[in-house]
Amino acid sequence: MSAPPAGVVCHLDRLLAERGMTLTELSARAGVTVANLSVLKNNRARAVRFSTLTAICQVLNCDPGDLLSVEPLK
Amino acid sequence: MRIGSFVIDRDPVYVGTRTLRVISAGLLLLGVVALGFAAVQLVRSFVVSPAPLKLPVALVEGASVEEAFEHRLQTAYAQTRVTANGDGMFLTTNDPTRTEMVLGAAGEVLLAVAIGTSALLLRPLLASIADGRPFAPGNARRLAHVALITTAAAVLVPLIPRVATMQVLDRLELVEEGSPFLFGMTFSLTPVILFPLVLLVLAEAFRQGEKLHRDVEGLV
Numbered sequence: 001m002s003a004p005p006a007g008v009v010c011h012l013d014r015l016l017a018e019r020g021m022t023l024t025e026l027s028a029r030a031g032v033t034v035a036n037l038s039v040l041k042n043n044r045a046r047a048v049r050f051s052t053l054t055a056i057c058q059v060l061n062c063d064p065g066d067l068l069s070v071e072p073l074k
Numbered sequence: 075m076r077i078g079s080f081v082i083d084r085d086p087v088y089v090g091t092r093t094l095r096v097i098s099a100g101l102l103l104l105g106v107v108a109l110g111f112a113a114v115q116l117v118r119s120f121v122v123s124p125a126p127l128k129l130p131v132a133l134v135e136g137a138s139v140e141e142a143f144e145h146r147l148q149t150a151y152a153q154t155r156v157t158a159n160g161d162g163m164f165l166t167t168n169d170p171t172r173t174e175m176v177l178g179a180a181g182e183v184l185l186a187v188a189i190g191t192s193a194l195l196l197r198p199l200l201a202s203i204a205d206g207r208p209f210a211p212g213n214a215r216r217l218a219h220v221a222l223i224t225t226a227a228a229v230l231v232p233l234i235p236r237v238a239t240m241q242v243l244d245r246l247e248l249v250e251e252g253s254p255f256l257f258g259m260t261f262s263l264t265p266v267i268l269f270p271l272v273l274l275v276l277a278e279a280f281r282q283g284e285k286l287h288r289d290v291e292g293l294v
Contacts, residue, residue, distance in 0.1 A: 036294040046292030 005073045012041040012067060015060050030055040094204035101197040108190030112183045119179035124170050127178045129239040131156070131165040137254030139163065145254050153246055165255075167242045174245075177238035181231050188227035192220045207287075214281035221273035228266040233259055 016026065023041065027034045032052055039045050040052075053064050060067070089097075133142055139158050155166040170178065195216045202210040236259040243249045249257040 032294070039292065040294050044292065045294045047290070048294055052294055 006070050007043070007073050008068050009071045010040050010043055010045070010068055012037070012056075015062060015067065019060060021060075026056065026059055030059045032056065089203075091204045094200050098197050098200040098204065101193040101200065105190045105193035105197065108186045108193065112186035112190060115179050115186065116183045119176045119183075120172070122175075124172070124175055126155075126166050126168050127170040127174060127238070127242075128157075128164050128166045129178060129235055129242060131163050131239050131243075132256040132260060133163065133254050134256045141254040145248065154242075154248075165239060165242060167246070170242065171245070174238050174241050177234060177241065180238075181234040184234065185227060185231045188223050188231070192223055195220050195223075209280060209283035209287035211284060214277050214284055217273055217277035217280055221270040221277060224273060225266060225270040228269070229261070232261045236260075 016023065023034055023037050026032075027037055030037075030052075032055055036045075036052065037056075040048065040056075048068075053067070056067060057064060131142075133139070142156055142163065153168050155168070157164050157166065167174065199213050199216050202208060202213060240257055240259075243253075243255055243257055248255050
């Protein structure tokens with residue numbers, strides 16, 4: 001039996017809320033545009049650069065696995 | 075330092091956004107004017123009463139301009155005039171038929187249609203380059219269409235007046251045995267191949283660019 005369809009889900013919302021940080025603040029500190037962060041946050045990104053991932057993880061002090069996970073599609 | 079690396083390192087802008095927008099607006103104007111001119115010329119050729127029609131004419135190999143003048147004097151003196159200048163040799167018929175009038179104008183009409191359509195196809199391409207989206211969907215297709223239009227124009231525009239010339243030569247019986255006038259068509263293949271080929275290569279480059287653009291869509 002094949003696995004159910006799954007997709008990458010971004011947990012940027014939760015990580016920002018836990019740290020009391022806004023998207024604009026993250027944008028300024030990570031050097032990633034608000035537009036790109038918004039695409040990532042709303043799960044509309046189709047690919048992520050390592051440089052983007054590294055910059056976000058450094059600012060949020062987390063690992064890529066905390067930011068992204070693979071979950072079954074609803 | 076090599077010239078290539080100098081240019082790449084500097085990353086110069088070859089054509090500025092403002093210039094692209096000006097050219098784009100110019101293309102819109104050119105397109106409208108050319109298509110309007112084509113429509114007017116086409117209607118004119120159908121409507122206006124027959125007026126002297128000047129057509130390009132070629133001579134058979136070995137025939138001289140003097141022979142052509144002489145031949146015309148003997149066979150169709152009243153109805154025609156032969157002139158020669160730096161652009162070539164021309165036969166002017168004083169009483170063209172309606173078909174000859176339409177064929178005589180058709181080359182010009184087709185050229186204007188080709189210019190107008192190409193200008194209108196290239197306008198959105200330039201506008202998208204100005205917007206920083208050179209590989210927007212449709213640009214490769216537009217370039218390929220311009221290549222096809224250019225090929226058709228390069229073949230038909232010089233040939234159609236020759237067809238009109240053949241009609242006139244036949245009607246005025248200027249093509250019997252020993253006539254210095256060439257009853258046939260000749261054209262150069264260079265413009266038919268060269269320019270459209272360059273455009274097609276460009277279209278292929280844009281098609282691959284569109285593919286790359288789709289690949290990076292949604293990349294953050």
